[in-house]
Amino acid sequence: MRIGIIGAGHIAGKMAMTLNQMHTASAYAVASRDLQRAREFAGQWNIEKAYGSYEEMLDDPQVELVYVATPHSLHYEHARMCLLKGKPVLCEKTFTANAAQAKALIDLARERNVFLTEAIWTRYLPFSKTIVDLVNDGVIGTPRMLTAGLGYPIADKERIRDLNLCGGSLYDLGVYPINFARMVFGCDVARATSTCTKGETGVDLQNSITLSYADGKMAVMQTTVLCANDRQGIISGDKGYLIVDNINNPQEAVLYDADHTEIARYHCPEQISGFEYQVEACIDAIRNNRIETPYMPHQETLRVMELLDSLRKEWGIKFPADNTPL
Numbered sequence: 001m002r003i004g005i006i007g008a009g010h011i012a013g014k015m016a017m018t019l020n021q022m023h024t025a026s027a028y029a030v031a032s033r034d035l036q037r038a039r040e041f042a043g044q045w046n047i048e049k050a051y052g053s054y055e056e057m058l059d060d061p062q063v064e065l066v067y068v069a070t071p072h073s074l075h076y077e078h079a080r081m082c083l084l085k086g087k088p089v090l091c092e093k094t095f096t097a098n099a100a101q102a103k104a105l106i107d108l109a110r111e112r113n114v115f116l117t118e119a120i121w122t123r124y125l126p127f128s129k130t131i132v133d134l135v136n137d138g139v140i141g142t143p144r145m146l147t148a149g150l151g152y153p154i155a156d157k158e159r160i161r162d163l164n165l166c167g168g169s170l171y172d173l174g175v176y177p178i179n180f181a182r183m184v185f186g187c188d189v190a191r192a193t194s195t196c197t198k199g200e201t202g203v204d205l206q207n208s209i210t211l212s213y214a215d216g217k218m219a220v221m222q223t224t225v226l227c228a229n230d231r232q233g234i235i236s237g238d239k240g241y242l243i244v245d246n247i248n249n250p251q252e253a254v255l256y257d258a259d260h261t262e263i264a265r266y267h268c269p270e271q272i273s274g275f276e277y278q279v280e281a282c283i284d285a286i287r288n289n290r291i292e293t294p295y296m297p298h299q300e301t302l303r304v305m306e307l308l309d310s311l312r313k314e315w316g317i318k319f320p321a322d323n324t325p326l
């Protein structure tokens with residue numbers, strides 16, 4: 001499948017590197033706001049076509065799937081542009097600025113019968129399924145408590161600092177522990193309590209979120225753009241616990257019993273970058289005329305966006321994009 005990339009930035013490079021090592025997909029085109037940047041990116045990653053406008057690339061009939069790799073605030077506009085041109089979309093996390101935008105995109109994908117999915121790559125990893133299966137198989141007994149954190153010292157990056165780009169810790173990092181908790185513990189959340197500290201630009205720099213589930217389970221999460229942390233996810237049950245290293249790119253899970261004795265170690269299978277699985281999921285869905293994937297169904301993307309909306313409301317964080325008409 002020939003992939004076109006929108007935005008010649010950091011994560012676009014990781015995707016291009018991954019596509020170059022895949023047999024079922026290729027990095028065919030890249031579009032940048034700046035033709036020179038597109039050409040340099042294309043040269044670096046051996047990409048056939050370089051475009052100086054996003055729209056121009058979408059008019060190329062050879063492009064079969066578009067990877068949207070722009071800042072959060074622009075995902076809606078860029079994914080919408082793709083759908084209106086009939087191009088299937090793999091859109092980076094965080095999916096949109098808010099739930100209303102997510103719903104509008106999903107409705108459009110349905111109306112036009114065009115494939116759309118969120119590139120929350122951990123959802124598509126085989127090792128994520130291994131972790132979920134282990135918990136469901138009862139290796140830790142009845143699951144009760146989950147803790148997960150993610151931190152990188154990236155607060156000075158423009159994309160993170162700028163409220164206009166939907167910056168902050170929640171949208172850049174917070175979605176990983178949230179998706180980890182929802183993958184393992186499901187979505188029957190009765191209550192969410194949270195707090196954050198804000199930076200001078202109004203984005204959240206650190207946050208802590210606790211989800212209380214209807215059946216009594218609890219997920220306690222924190223993310224920060226001010227410092228590195230252990231990135232661990234720990235799932236505890238009445239018979240033991242599983243430590244996942246790390247929730248942003250799970251490589252290993254270690255099982256302990258309730259006496260803290262190590263029982264088993266599980267390892268991630270060899271992979272390119274891990275991005276290949278989300279691309280494979282897109283290919284499979286598109287070839288089978290589906291407009292979503294089972295790994296991250298539209299409804300789940302929407303529920304996550306609704307949770308993010310409610311957390312921002314609690315913290316008094318409004319993005320300029322919240323006021324933009326759909």
Ligand SMILES: NC(=O)c1ccc[n+]([C@@H]2O[C@H](COP(=O)([O-])OP(=O)(O)OC[C@H]3O[C@@H](n4cnc5c(N)ncnc54)[C@H](OP(=O)(O)O)[C@@H]3O)[C@@H](O)[C@H]2O)c1
Nearest residue numbers: 007008009010011012032033069070071072092093094159
């Ligand atoms: N899956 C992951 O592991 C992972 C990791 C990091 C980031 N991400 C996600 O990937 C997306 C992009 O992040 P990134 O780290 O790649 O950011 P980045 O390096 O800043 O790249 C974003 C690109 O978007 C384009 N762009 C269009 N309008 C822009 C504007 N007004 N301001 C800035 N850039 C604009 C630019 O490309 P042109 O100038 O070439 O058009 C820019 O290079 C975000 O959604 C982020 O959450 C995912």
